[in-house]
Amino acid sequence: MTSGILRSRRPIRAAEVGLGISITVAIIAIASAIPHLPWQLLKPLTSFVARYPLLNALANAAMVANFVALQCLGFIWLERKFAGWMQARVGPMHVGWKGLLQTVADAVKLLLKEDIVPTDADKPLFALAPYLVFVPSLLTFMVLPFTSAWVGYDLPLGALFVLSISTTSILGVFAAGWGSNNKYSLLGGVRAIAQLLSYDVPLILVMLSVVMLSGTMSLTGIVTQQEKLWNIAAHPLLMIPAFLIFLICTLAEVNRAPFDLPEAESELVSGFHTEYSGMRFAFFFLAEFANNFFSAGLAVTLFFGGWLGAGLPAAVWFTLKTLCVIFLMMWIRWTLPRLRIDQMMSFCWKVLVPASMALICAAAIAGVSH
Amino acid sequence: MNTIQDLFSGFMSFLRGMKITGANLGRDKTTVLYPYEKADVAPRYRGLFVLPFNEANGRLNCTGCTLCIQACPTNVITLTKLGAGKHGGIQDFQMDLGRCMFCNLCVEACPFEAIEMTTQFELASTDRNVCVFPLTSLAQGGAAAAEKNYNTISTALAAEAAEKAAKAAAAGESGGHGAAHAPKEGA
Amino acid sequence: MVNTATTEQRHTVEVNLGPQHPSTHGVLRLLVELDGEIIVSCRPVIGYLHRGLEKMFEKRSYKQTIPFTDRMDYCASLNGNLAICQAIERLGGLQAPERAQYIRVLLCELNRIASHLVFLATYATDIGATTVFLYAFREREKCLDLMECMTGARLTYNYVRPGGIPQDLPDGFENGLNCFLDDLLKALEENDRLLTGNRIFRGRLEGVGVVSPEMAAAYGASGPVARGSGLNYDVRKTAPYEVYDRLEFDVPVYHTGDCMARYLVRIEEMRQSARIIRQCLKDMPAGEIMCKMPKIFKPPIGQAFSRTESPRGELSFYMVSDGTPNPARVHGRTPSFVHLGMLPAMLPGVKIADVIAILGSLDTVLGEVDR
Numbered sequence: 001m002t003s004g005i006l007r008s009r010r011p012i013r014a015a016e017v018g019l020g021i022s023i024t025v026a027i028i029a030i031a032s033a034i035p036h037l038p039w040q041l042l043k044p045l046t047s048f049v050a051r052y053p054l055l056n057a058l059a060n061a062a063m064v065a066n067f068v069a070l071q072c073l074g075f076i077w078l079e080r081k082f083a084g085w086m087q088a089r090v091g092p093m094h095v096g097w098k099g100l101l102q103t104v105a106d107a108v109k110l111l112l113k114e115d116i117v118p119t120d121a122d123k124p125l126f127a128l129a130p131y132l133v134f135v136p137s138l139l140t141f142m143v144l145p146f147t148s149a150w151v152g153y154d155l156p157l158g159a160l161f162v163l164s165i166s167t168t169s170i171l172g173v174f175a176a177g178w179g180s181n182n183k184y185s186l187l188g189g190v191r192a193i194a195q196l197l198s199y200d201v202p203l204i205l206v207m208l209s210v211v212m213l214s215g216t217m218s219l220t221g222i223v224t225q226q227e228k229l230w231n232i233a234a235h236p237l238l239m240i241p242a243f244l245i246f247l248i249c250t251l252a253e254v255n256r257a258p259f260d261l262p263e264a265e266s267e268l269v270s271g272f273h274t275e276y277s278g279m280r281f282a283f284f285f286l287a288e289f290a291n292n293f294f295s296a297g298l299a300v301t302l303f304f305g306g307w308l309g310a311g312l313p314a315a316v317w318f319t320l321k322t323l324c325v326i327f328l329m330m331w332i333r334w335t336l337p338r339l340r341i342d343q344m345m346s347f348c349w350k351v352l353v354p355a356s357m358a359l360i361c362a363a364a365i366a367g368v369s370h
Numbered sequence: 371m372n373t374i375q376d377l378f379s380g381f382m383s384f385l386r387g388m389k390i391t392g393a394n395l396g397r398d399k400t401t402v403l404y405p406y407e408k409a410d411v412a413p414r415y416r417g418l419f420v421l422p423f424n425e426a427n428g429r430l431n432c433t434g435c436t437l438c439i440q441a442c443p444t445n446v447i448t449l450t451k452l453g454a455g456k457h458g459g460i461q462d463f464q465m466d467l468g469r470c471m472f473c474n475l476c477v478e479a480c481p482f483e484a485i486e487m488t489t490q491f492e493l494a495s496t497d498r499n500v501c502v503f504p505l506t507s508l509a510q511g512g513a514a515a516a517e518k519n520y521n522t523i524s525t526a527l528a529a530e531a532a533e534k535a536a537k538a539a540a541a542g543e544s545g546g547h548g549a550a551h552a553p554k555e556g557a
Numbered sequence: 558m559v560n561t562a563t564t565e566q567r568h569t570v571e572v573n574l575g576p577q578h579p580s581t582h583g584v585l586r587l588l589v590e591l592d593g594e595i596i597v598s599c600r601p602v603i604g605y606l607h608r609g610l611e612k613m614f615e616k617r618s619y620k621q622t623i624p625f626t627d628r629m630d631y632c633a634s635l636n637g638n639l640a641i642c643q644a645i646e647r648l649g650g651l652q653a654p655e656r657a658q659y660i661r662v663l664l665c666e667l668n669r670i671a672s673h674l675v676f677l678a679t680y681a682t683d684i685g686a687t688t689v690f691l692y693a694f695r696e697r698e699k700c701l702d703l704m705e706c707m708t709g710a711r712l713t714y715n716y717v718r719p720g721g722i723p724q725d726l727p728d729g730f731e732n733g734l735n736c737f738l739d740d741l742l743k744a745l746e747e748n749d750r751l752l753t754g755n756r757i758f759r760g761r762l763e764g765v766g767v768v769s770p771e772m773a774a775a776y777g778a779s780g781p782v783a784r785g786s787g788l789n790y791d792v793r794k795t796a797p798y799e800v801y802d803r804l805e806f807d808v809p810v811y812h813t814g815d816c817m818a819r820y821l822v823r824i825e826e827m828r829q830s831a832r833i834i835r836q837c838l839k840d841m842p843a844g845e846i847m848c849k850m851p852k853i854f855k856p857p858i859g860q861a862f863s864r865t866e867s868p869r870g871e872l873s874f875y876m877v878s879d880g881t882p883n884p885a886r887v888h889g890r891t892p893s894f895v896h897l898g899m900l901p902a903m904l905p906g907v908k909i910a911d912v913i914a915i916l917g918s919l920d921t922v923l924g925e926v927d928r
């Protein structure tokens with residue numbers, strides 16, 4: 001089927017896609033080789049760091065922060081390219097090879113921009129809000145198991161930690177909405193609270209049902225539990241609906257279409273971050289993408305056997321699966337229109353919550369019969 | 371049960387939509403990377419003006435009859451006549467394109483084909499004075515303007531139509547429907 | 558801030574939607590009073606784009622008024638050209654040759670498609686489906702390419718003249734047009750699956766912004782707004798102009814009166830326009846495209862009124878001649894202005910997201926509202 005105007009025919013060449021994928025894979029391979037590098041040469045340094053818990057924590061935090069920032073750069077590029085291709089456009093093309101460095105250019109631009117604070121804003125709150133949003137999304141990465149060894153801190157109560165920490169970002173969103181002293185921001189903030197709080201309920205219930213089946217709250221434990229069969233294949237009748245509910249809830253948690261009400265462009269201009277500019281805006285942006293990556297990673301951990309897989313290194317498996325889930329989320333985002341606030345709420349409380357309750361019961365029965 | 375049915379049909383409608391957006395991933399893109407490549411412009415496109423210059427007698431076609439000035443709704447054109455009378459020729463001819471609507475009325479009014487429009491469309495500037503085009507930048511050798519065929523469509527459109535027609539003809543030969551573009555009844 | 562005391566007593570806030578807002582499609586300012594997410598009252602503030610076009614008409618000759626109508630409804634400027642040219646023709650007793658009439662109808666319908674595609678694109682974006690925007694504009698681009706080949710401009714066509722049209726169809730136009738219509742029908746069918754059938758989209762539009770037939774008639778609504786409310790009123794049928802009485806097409810009418818009905822009317826109208834264009838191409842006779850015109854056009858003293866069906870509704874011009882080369886008075890009856898007047902009655906009680914859906918479904922063009 002030919003479409004498009006002849007003068008601007010621009011097929012995506014298979015080679016282009018192949019090259020993109022192979023670069024991604026190469027980066028992942030290098031990353032996965034990191035544990036096997038001759039680290040013992042650094043032993044004096046590492047043992048020095050390890051002796052002081054504070055230093056150790058700082059080093060870990062720096063690594064996580066850098067990882068999140070770097071991963072966001074790639075992820076934003078991917079998102080833009082996919083969005084472009086889906087919309088019959090070409091996406092960023094100008095900076096770097098096929099626009100690879102566009103995000104870097106944007107980051108530089110955001111750094112150089114004037115930092116505007118509205119006159120009547122609640123200044124401390126306004127300044128604090130981006131970090132209140134960004135820090136929780138960073139913290140969650142601490143317990144995400146990329147491989148059995150590569151996990152920031154393997155908490156025995158990882159699932160609980162994730163739930164409680166990610167919920168605190170609501171505070172930041174509302175601080176932004178309130179502190180901006182802008183009616184659009186306030187409306188966006190209020191919407192965000194309503195949305196995030198309600199969608200946390202089915203999210204928790206669904207995660208609980210997985211926890212009940214696995215018998216552990218540690219995220220690494222949940223993955224090792226799936227050694228034989230991924231959760232989604234082991235209990236398909238239970239886990240496929242669970243995955244769908246989880247996906248819907250995470251879409252709502254990260255404010256993505258069809259749940260982008262808090263920042264609904266056509267209604268609220270830009271929602272809770274309408275008044276933000278420069279680096280503060282970048283923090284919101286970064287937090288959103290970090291959250292997105294994390295949610296996809298969590299979905300992989302809970303349902304698709306985390307790093308488990310044959311042939312490739314564990315970290316590669318994990319990243320590939322995560323990318324697939326991210327792609328699914330992008331695909332949904334660029335297809336569906338936005339819900340209205342009452343539809344969003346009633347969908348959560350009338351459909352998702354009862355469904356996840358039923359899931360919990362089913363999981364309990366399945367767990368007993370095990 | 372209604373709710374469940376509704377949920378299911380809603381879910382299926384999402385899948386149908388995602389099938390289309392997914393299919394578009396691999397389709398041809400419509401972007402023209404503008405400063406690097408330029409879109410094909412139709413011959414009739416109304417862009418920058420020229421005053422054709424007749425090389426045979428070494429004169430501009432323009433006689434200074436001021437009909438174009440009378441036709442223009444926004445007073446774009448000012449001219450100074452060379453000689454007295456209606457057809458004395460012109461000394462100066464100035465167009466302030468900052469006020470021009472590119473409406474074609476002046477071109478239609480001219481009885482001597484002495485003012486024409488080209489497909490040159492990159493006329494934006496940050497300085498209002500740059501919008502005032504004097505005679506020296508408007509006058510142009512007549513050959514280029516005379517050759518222009520106003521009675522065709524842009525080459526890209528023509529090529530696309532030809533390609534489609536060829537395809538339809540090929541389909542027709544292999545036993546498909548006959549005429550390339552039989553008018554369909556509206557759905 | 559109007560009535561601050563009252564808003565405080567009522568515990569409501571006032572929000573300015575516009576004049577710089579992503580969804581007002583131009584410079585419209587809506588002063589809405591909000592009780593949480595619910596609209597209490599709404600007051601449209603217009604005039605940001607006022608250029609005094611009607612006064613400008615009086616200072617210009619009849620022919621010179623035409624390019625200004627391009628700047629009224631800039632999404633469908635050919636319909637504006639046609640409306641004012643019909644008024645001029647009636648004043649001067651002119652009659653366009655048959656071929657010119659066919660070409661006028663053909664181009665007006667092509668312009669209707671382009672205009673409705675803009676509606677589809679912006680409306681989908683308003684509801685949150687950004688991808689449809691690009692798909693609709695991809696089709697519109699082909700449409701504009703054709704218009705460019707024909708008229709020489711992409712938006713402000715200025716193509717109709719009193720007594721005919723200035724240039725005949727270019728060679729190869731017919732093939733290009735047929736190609737486009739094939740693509741359009743395919744794209745519309747695709748859009749049905751992508752957007753029209755979408756559960757969220759339907760949920761956002763069905764039952765929202767209901768206009769009863771009585772209300773539509775009382776406000777003088779026309780075009781898709783009236784037809785979405787069950788009024789079977791289309792100037793092309795009720796008072797046929799040009800060659801519309803010889804063409805076969807259906808007028809889609811929906812009876813629910815909500816945003817979905819207005820959306821569906823426009824989508825169906827694109828298909829009907831395609832049908833009309835195909836008939837025009839088939840039936841078009843050869844011959845002149847311009848009637849004999851006097852050198853200086855001075856219509857006799859009198860008045861004239863024209864009615865046309867623009868993509869937005871009934872677009873009319875009233876013209877008075879005092880025997881000089883310039884009209885003495887021109888008035889345009891523009892559908893967007895009328896439809897915008899319905900907003901204060903439609904909005905109270907709906908959610909803020911519905912404001913955007915309702916405003917978008919009226920498909921107003923601010924150039925036409927402010928003139």
Ligand code: SF4
Binds near residue numbers: 444446470474476477
């Ligand atoms: S194109 Fe129209 S506005 Fe421009 S100079 Fe000619 S008549 Fe005047």
Ligand code: SF4
Binds near residue numbers: 433439
């Ligand atoms: S351009 Fe044509 S109409 Fe204008 S003054 Fe010259 S000859 Fe007359």
